[in-house]
Amino acid sequence: xxxxxxDGAADAALARRLQILATEHWGLLAAxxxxxxxxxxxxxxxxxxxxxxLVTIGLLGQASxxxxxxxxxxxxxxxxxxxxxxxxxxxxxxxxxxxxMYVTAMNRIRAGYADVDPAAAAYFLASTHDDELGMRxxxxxxxxRSGIEQILGSSLMLSVLVNATVTGMFVGGVCTTLGAxxxxxVVAGVLIGLCVVALAVWYAGFRYVSAWRQYAPLxxxxxxxxxxxxxxxxxxxxxxxxxxxxxxxx
Numbered sequence: 001x002x003x004x005x006x007d008g009a010a011d012a013a014l015a016r017r018l019q020i021l022a023t024e025h026w027g028l029l030a031a032x033x034x035x036x037x038x039x040x041x042x043x044x045x046x047x048x049x050x051x052x053x054l055v056t057i058g059l060l061g062q063a064s065x066x067x068x069x070x071x072x073x074x075x076x077x078x079x080x081x082x083x084x085x086x087x088x089x090x091x092x093x094x095x096x097x098x099x100x101m102y103v104t105a106m107n108r109i110r111a112g113y114a115d116v117d118p119a120a121a122a123y124f125l126a127s128t129h130d131d132e133l134g135m136r137x138x139x140x141x142x143x144x145r146s147g148i149e150q151i152l153g154s155s156l157m158l159s160v161l162v163n164a165t166v167t168g169m170f171v172g173g174v175c176t177t178l179g180a181x182x183x184x185x186v187v188a189g190v191l192i193g194l195c196v197v198a199l200a201v202w203y204a205g206f207r208y209v210s211a212w213r214q215y216a217p218l219x220x221x222x223x224x225x226x227x228x229x230x231x232x233x234x235x236x237x238x239x240x241x242x243x244x245x246x247x248x249x250x
Contacts, residue, residue, distance in 0.1 A: 014116055021112045028109070032102040039095040043155055046088040050166060053077045071177050078170040085163035092159045093204055097211060100135050104217075107134045111219045127225075131217035137225055144228045151201070160200040168193030 057074045064070050108130035114121035125141040127134035139145065151157055172189030176182065 018116055021109050025106060025109045028102050028106050032099060035095050035098050039092055039155070042088055042091055043159060046084055047162065049084060050081055050162060053081045071173065075170065075173050075177065078166060078173055082163070082167045082170045085166050089159045089163050089200060092156050093207065096156050096204070097207055103138050104130050104135050107138055108218055129217065129219050129221040131220045132212050133221040133224065142227065144224065156204060160197055164193040164196035167196050
């Protein structure tokens with residue numbers, strides 16, 4: 001009877017652990033879904049404003065026959081769009097960081113499931129490791145996806161390019177209003193747009209690297225998954241050699 005009582009207590013503890021893990025898992029899923037929905041709505045609103053703003057500038061020019069006040073009105077609209085674009089870009093950066101944090105947290109919970117039932121781990125395509133490599137595996141189950149591919153196809157890059165274009169148009173308009181030649185205004189606008197792209201990409205990369213540098217995983221990866229096939233870098237994304245675990249929190 002003592003053995004049966006002990007087994008019952010152990011089963012109850014495992015059931016309680018699974019319930020806690022599942023509750024936290026669903027909470028993370030809900031938070032991730034809400035953040036993604038909010039930022040996509042924000043991007044949609046910004047693109048709508050850009051489209052409406054450019055159409056408004058065109059209509060104002062035609063209706064006013066490009067009167068003396070038209071340049072000032074156009075600059076106000078472009079400046080407003082550039083400011084909204086900057087705020088949108090900041091939110092996209094925050095949500096991008098939140099997203100990989102949610103994925104990493106769910107990887108850690110998945111490791112908890114595997115601890116409770118090790119046989120179930122064989123059925124997980126998503127990673128059970130809460131480090132950078134584990135995050136990458138969860139984002140791309142079947143093959144290794146390069147960082148360039150991930151960046152170019154992201155909502156972040158779309159926001160960066162649109163904001164850079166609007167900001168460049170605003171700066172070019174300012175130069176023209178101040179009396180600069182058209183060629184100088186175009187060059188200034190292009191250079192500012194390129195600077196916006198470069199700074200945004202650099203800052204996004206800086207935030208990404210800083211986040212992982214300050215984080216210590218609980219269940220680090222030892223090597224990339226074998227089904228990723230050949231051509232994987234000899235070092236893990238976090239800078240650790242293959243077969244070597246990341247440093248753990250003491």
